Amino acid sequence: xxxELRERVRREAETAALFNALKHGSDAQVGAIMGPLMGENxxxxxxxxxxxxxxxxxxxxxxxxxxxxxRERLAELAPERVExxxxxxxxDDGVLxxxxxxxxxxxxxxxxxxNPNGPWHxxxxxxxxxxxxYAEEYDGEFIVRFDDTDPETKRPLLWxxxxxxxxxxxxxxxxxxxxxxxxxxxxxxxxxxxxIELGGAYTCSCPAGEFSELxxxxxxCPHREKDVETVRExxxxxxxxxxxxxxxxxxxxxxxxxxxxxxxxxxxxxxIDTPHPREEAEQYRCWPMLDFQSGVDDHLTGxxxxxxxxxLQDSAKRQQFVYDYFDWEYPEVIHWGHVQVDAYDVxxxxxxxxxxxxxxxxxxxxDPRAPTLPSVQRRGIRGDAIVxxxxxxxxxxxxxxLSMSAIYSNNRDLVDDDAPRQFLVRDGxxxxxxxxxxxxEAVEVPTDGGPESAHPPVHPEHEERGDRDIPVGDxxxxxAGDLPADGDRVWLKGYGPVRYDGERFAFLDxxxxxxxxxxxxxxxxxxxxxxxxxRLRTPEGDVTGYAEPGFADVEPETVVQFxxxxxxxxxxxxxxESVAYYAHP
Ligand SMILES: [Zn+2]
Numbered sequence: 200x201x202x203e204l205r206e207r208v209r210r211e212a213e214t215a216a217l218f219n220a221l222k223h224g225s226d227a228q229v230g231a232i233m234g235p236l237m238g239e240n241x242x243x244x245x246x247x248x249x250x251x252x253x254x255x256x257x258x259x260x261x262x263x264x265x266x267x268x269x270r271e272r273l274a275e276l277a278p279e280r281v282e283x284x285x286x287x288x289x290x291d292d293g294v295l296x297x298x299x300x301x302x303x304x305x306x307x308x309x310x311x312x313x314n315p316n317g318p319w320h321x322x323x324x325x326x327x328x329x330x331x332x333y334a335e336e337y338d339g340e341f342i343v344r345f346d347d348t349d350p351e352t353k354r355p356l357l358w359x360x361x362x363x364x365x366x367x368x369x370x371x372x373x374x375x376x377x378x379x380x381x382x383x384x385x386x387x388x389x390x391x392x393x394x395i396e397l398g399g400a401y402t403c404s405c406p407a408g409e410f411s412e413l414x415x416x417x418x419x420c421p422h423r424e425k426d427v428e429t430v431r432e433x434x435x436x437x438x439x440x441x442x443x444x445x446x447x448x449x450x451x452x453x454x455x456x457x458x459x460x461x462x463x464x465x466x467x468x469x470x471i472d473t474p475h476p477r478e479e480a481e482q483y484r485c486w487p488m489l490d491f492q493s494g495v496d497d498h499l500t501g502x503x504x505x506x507x508x509x510x511l512q513d514s515a516k517r518q519q520f521v522y523d524y525f526d527w528e529y530p531e532v533i534h535w536g537h538v539q540v541d542a543y544d545v546x547x548x549x550x551x552x553x554x555x556x557x558x559x560x561x562x563x564x565x566d567p568r569a570p571t572l573p574s575v576q577r578r579g580i581r582g583d584a585i586v587x588x589x590x591x592x593x594x595x596x597x598x599x600x601l602s603m604s605a606i607y608s609n610n611r612d613l614v615d616d617d618a619p620r621q622f623l624v625r626d627g628x629x630x631x632x633x634x635x636x637x638x639x640e641a642v643e644v645p646t647d648g649g650p651e652s653a654h655p656p657v658h659p660e661h662e663e664r665g666d667r668d669i670p671v672g673d674x675x676x677x678x679a680g681d682l683p684a685d686g687d688r689v690w691l692k693g694y695g696p697v698r699y700d701g702e703r704f705a706f707l708d709x710x711x712x713x714x715x716x717x718x719x720x721x722x723x724x725x726x727x728x729x730x731x732x733x734r735l736r737t738p739e740g741d742v743t744g745y746a747e748p749g750f751a752d753v754e755p756e757t758v759v760q761f762x763x764x765x766x767x768x769x770x771x772x773x774x775x776e777s778v779a780y781y782a783h784p
Contacts, residue, residue, distance in 0.1 A: 208246075210276065212253065213261060215227075218280050220262065227258050228660050229255060230660040232258065298533075309505070310330070310500070314347065315363060316549055320548070320572070321572060321585070324586070328370060333504075341375065342377070343363075345377075347477070348487055349486065354476065370572075370585060371583055382479060384486075386495070392431070393525070394524055396427065396431075399452050401430050401449070401450055402430050402433035402434055403423075403447070404448075406445075417456040419455045423455070443470065445470070450466055452464060459513070459516070468487050468491065470485055490518055494514075494522065504532075506535060506594065508534065509536050534596055538600075540603060542604075543569075544633060545561070552564065567780055584609035587609045588602075603783075611766065618758050619753070620656070621749070621753070622669070623744050623746045624730075626639050626678075631740045641676045643727045645702070645704070645727075646697065647706065650694070652670045653669045672729060675726060677689075681720070681722040686698070689719060691722065692721050692723050695709075733750065735761075735767060746761070756768065
């Protein structure tokens with residue numbers, strides 16, 4: 200290679216390394232630069248052997264620069280690529296539409312208002328992902344408010360409060376404040392009393408069916424015109440627990456002839472006999488309905504922008520009556536459609552998942568078949584991968600489909616560079632009721648000749664992380680589907696080429712060119728007599744198999760790549776087997 204060409208290679212490589220490092224905010228890698236460099240510069244190809252040697256020091260220099268230095272240098276070498284980077288950044292910022300009238304507020308403040316009746320399913324991640332991202336973009340904040348005011352039909356699970364906060368942390372966000380509505384009953388009562396004084400509410404003892412009939416005809420019930428004194432007394436009796444469920448409610452006086460019957464004199468408080476599971480709230484019997492509670496709280500906690508489902512459009516209209524009585528400004532509202540997630544047989548519904556767990560059909564909330572955040576977390580999927588996919592969906596009013604493959608692809612980008620490589624030979628499958636139809640079988644093949652052990656790299660793009668040491672012994676296990684025909688060759692990955700004679704593998708003297716030029720398959724394997732029994736839990740069922748001996752030393756929580764199988768999170772090493780959770784291909 201002459202000096203001129205060498206200089207061009209250096210320059211092109213430096214440009215590519217700078218661009219990659221800036222774009223991904225991480226160190227540039229020889230492997231990631233090499234392919235595109237050769238693709239775009241056909242005249243480099245005849246010098247393929249020399250190029251990595253030129254690349255390595257260039258990339259090392261680039262990785263030693265800080266961000267500003269990198270930008271400066273890239274602007275010298277290729278100003279158009281700096282523009283390309285900036286254009287990409289603008290695109291990323293533009294995924295979420297601007298918040299309406301954000302300039303009218305000193306600080307944007309949004310809220311996530313979960314019902315703590317269970318850990319979160321994947322769809323629940325959308326709210327914190329989007330409002331957390333908005334809070335970052337607008338330099339604002341968001342709060343978490345547990346709307347836990349229905350101790351009966353949406354009964355809170357005590358441990359779900361902390362679990363949900365953990366899930367928000369897993370997604371990478373931190374709320375500015377956390378509220379529990381069940382701590383705030385006295386506040387709601389105060390506002391009910393004020394509303395009564397303003398003539399905006401009345402106690403009503405009509406049986407529900409009778410009221411409904413009157414209301415649908417646009418007719419007031421006899422209680423609507425009660426004097427304030429009586430309403431006040433009856434409401435205090437509700438608060439004091441003097442009525443049973445269904446005997447008395449407090450209604451907001453709206454417009455009994457409103458064209459939308461759902462807005463006519465709606466219930467603000469009712470009696471629930473079942474005590475709240477939280478000790479702090481177990482004495483209360485008079486509970487606000489969600490529209491009253493959340494409407495009052497949004498105002499009192501300074502929420503400027505609300506996102507809620509398109510099916511809840513009536514909520515803002517109902518609450519507007521209360522806001523009018525109190526002369527409050529209603530926050531900005533964005534309505535969005537529902538999100539559906541593919542790839543799961545189990546319905547994305549807290550109550551359904553809870554029933555399946557209670558019936559023993561799922562092991563728990565983090566069963567890999569459950570479409571929940573605890574489950575994907577256990578599988579080694581990072582919160583960022585979910586947030587990015589959720590933000591990509593935007594906030595449109597139409598229903599949107601979240602493809603798990605988008606999350607998997609994001610996650611692969613996040614974990615690949617760190618994930619140590621491991622071999623896992625699969626040999627069995629238990630569908631655990633999923634109905635999936637997969638089968639695996641391992642076959643043992645004695646080997647002759649060749650080195651005593653194999654030394655594949657821990658990571659093919661990180662030589663500095665060293666090699667694994669896999670003793671070959673007298674034979675290997677491979678997956679039945681990888682067994683070559685009699686007389687054919689395979690390349691045992693990290694070890695070398697072997698020929699199969701129908702019974703044994705004989706080691707061959709050949710270099711890796713046979714893989715490229717003669718199409719010899721590269722297969723993964725483990726030693727037949729020195730391996731680790733593994734249970735790989737997947738959304739379709741449990742795959743069993745044998746990993747290379749080094750898997751026993753992989754720390755739990757580590758995400759590995761089982762070569763040709765997929766990424767998985769090492770969960771634990773039990774006495775009789777190691778357990779990993781499958782993430783994605
Ligand atoms: Zn009535």
